[in-house]
Amino acid sequence: MTVPPKYADSKYVFLTDFDGTITLTDSNDHMIDNVGMGYDARRVLNEEIISEKLNFRDGFRQMLASVKRPFGEMEELVRRDIKLDPGFKEFYAYAKQNDIPVVIVSSGMEPIIRSILSNLIGEKDASEIDIISNHVRFTDPEGKGDTWEIVYRHPENGYGHDKSLSILPYRELPNPPLLFFAGDGVSDMSAARHADVxxxxxxxxxxxxxxxxxxKIGYHLFKDWTVPKAFIDKLIRGEITESELVTRTK
Structure with missing residues (x-):
């Protein structure tokens, strides 16, 4: 990945996971738990991923393979059921007002993310947010999506989509921005070590x-998106310093 030219001179860049971070529920977990292998079987695989007995790429592929319903049906399910974190719209408006790019870095599938996001924040705002994610391939002969599979961004990598590769190019810029990352799950482990905040x-x-x-990786715990907004607002106002906000070990 290369850094988009429009972000090359940004002072701050906020990268964030989508499922379960911007939204209240993970859309992939919702599909898997309700029409796939179910919660208990999914948690067994998650435990293996956390303990590094199984890589995320292979575990997540197993989870999604258990969802044997047409892709369009699954898109409709998550559009209907997935809700936005109550503080995200306010946070996103604040970020735009202060020229802070917000980039979604997800281990989900772009068509699902775009569909949910446009439903939750509107077509205009959804179209303006950059999304770095995986894709989907329809595998039925007619190509209608009756059967489908995830297409990983980094298929050779144990994460499938290694989110650190979306963070590290910013560090190579002549004037690197302060990098924020927000996440919640096992897919965010590769990014956790590399964000400044x-x-x-x-x-x-x-x-x-x-x-x-x-x-022993430092972090700020947050209930909703009013918390990151308050931290950044204090930073911009000079009420806290970067060193007080940074969680990464230099």
């Missing part, structure tokens, strides 16, 4: 928090 969503089954605690 890490926000971890406070939720049930907080796999990212456990990973960070186990590996």
């Amino acid at each position: 890490l926000f971890v969503k406070d939720k049930v089954d907080n796999d990212l928090k456990r990973y960070c605690d186990n590996n």
